[in-house]
Amino acid sequence: MSLKTQYENLGDLVINAVLAAELNRRGRFLGISNGAPADYVDDFQALAEQLSGAPITCGELRQMAPRILQAAAGSGMTLVLSPGHNTLDQPTRTRQILSTATHYGLGRLRILQVGASFEGAFPETTRLYSQLRKAGHPLSVRDIISRNGFAERGINLPIVPDLAFGLQCSTHNEGDIGLIAVREHKSQPYEQLRKTVAAIAVAMHAVQLEPVMFFQVSLDAPLHARLAYDLGIRELNTGNHRPSFDEAMQVYARAGAIVSNRLHGLLVAAAAGALPLPLLHPEERKIRGALAEGELSGLIIEAEPECRKRTGELLARRSELHNRIVVPAFARCKQQLEDFFDGATG
Known part of the structure; x- marks a missing residue:
């Protein structure tokens, strides 16, 4: 190979x-x-x-x-x-x-x-x-x-x-941070994305999760830095280099949930115990298709500034959803x- x-x-x-x-x-x-x-x-x-x-x-x-x-x-x-x-x-x-x-x-x-x-x-x-x-x-x-x-x-x-x-999925879901990991999307201007991320951060605070920015693709670093500065959200990694697998898994194991439009960010974090909440636009069909194969479509959050209510509902049930839906999905796949x-x- x-x-x-x-x-x-x-x-x-x-x-x-x-x-x-x-x-x-x-x-x-x-x-x-x-x-x-x-x-x-x-x-x-x-x-x-x-x-x-x-x-x-x-x-x-x-x-x-x-x-x-x-x-x-x-x-x-x-x-x-x-x-x-x-x-x-x-x-x-x-x-x-x-x-x-x-x-x-x-x-x-x-x-x-x-x-x-x-x-x-x-x-x-x-x-x-x-x-x-x-x-x-x-x-x-x-x-x-x-x-x-x-x-x-x-x-x-x-x-x-x-x-x-193919990763082994942890049943541990006791983290006290909420990860936000986003990439730019052509259909969503920055200002709309900022409002969406702000709504997600409010929903995380409401369930006692500290919202933090964390990227595993170096291309996302500048966007994360801008969002963190504009919204007053802490960044867990800076610079322009991706974390190692072990570094990322240590962060993911501390997370109660991750909200992201990066498929593998969602799945790798889920393997460490974070509830994966996909933040998707309607046209992100390939990611939706991959999630459907794992029967995880019910966790999708539509990428819009009004997503706070749904995000909050899912976050409030994060441990139950992770163990009832995500862990069996990994075992089956x-x-x-x-x-x-x-x-x-x-």
């Missing part, structure tokens, strides 16, 4: 590490680190080993070449497409290589895709997926939006829950992931 991804996005680190851990428990995993920063490779390797309970092998392609050639000539190998880096649309060369390799059946090569989400697929991607599916390669998508998009093109793919559901990997790896 290539380790190319959004390096400053903790969510991408987590889902790639979950993917690697699942595969590492079932076979010999090789992570190709070409182009990945050394600190990211270290974080990825440490987390994947923590999750799988076994060593993970990562290195440059030239280091891995003998092992790859040995596998290709022997029992065969699987090329894993990282969900954090859509290799099927850029660069074109990747599509050409995959298409040629699968067409000629080189070295019993299999292509595995899990965790992918597509609002709309490029024609080149559609052609390649059609070819791979007909050849029996283990492909999947994470939500009904993606599945329906491919189905319209005559490609039937199964839905497998988001990889973040984790089993679906296990079943998919068992079938995909034989």
